[in-house]
C-alpha cells in the first residue's frame with residue numbers, strides 16, 4: 095500500500111504524449127492534462143526560452159537578449175506549435191477525477207431505477 099502510493103507520487107507520466115491535450119497515464123492511471131507555457135519579455139515582448147526552475151516557470155536566461163530587461167510574463171499556450179516548441183515548457187497537470195467519477199455513478203443509478211419500471215409496464 096505504502097509502496098504503491100510512493101510510486102504514484104513519483105510518476106512523471108512519461109508515456110503521456112505531449113501532443114495530446116488530456117490522457118490517462120498508463121503508469122499511474124491519473125488523468126493528465128498537458129499544458130504548455132512560454133515566457134515573454136515584459137519590456138519588448140520577445141519570446142524567451144522557458145524552463146521550470148524550482149517548480150516555477152521562468153525564462154532560461156536572466157536577461158532578454160533583445161533589450162536587456164529581466165522582467166517577464168508567463169503565457170499559457172492553447173496549442174503547441176513547432177514554432178513554440180523550442181521556447182515552451184510542458185507542465186503535466188494531474189486532474190483529480192472526482193467530478194467524472196460522480197457523473198458516472200449518477201448515470202448508473204438512473205439506469206437501475208429505469209429498469210424495474212420498464213418491467214412493470216411490460217407485465
Ligand SMILES: [Zn+2]
Nearest residue numbers: 105107119122
Ligand atoms: Zn503517471
Ligand SMILES: [Zn+2]
Nearest residue numbers: 135138158161
Ligand atoms: Zn526584451
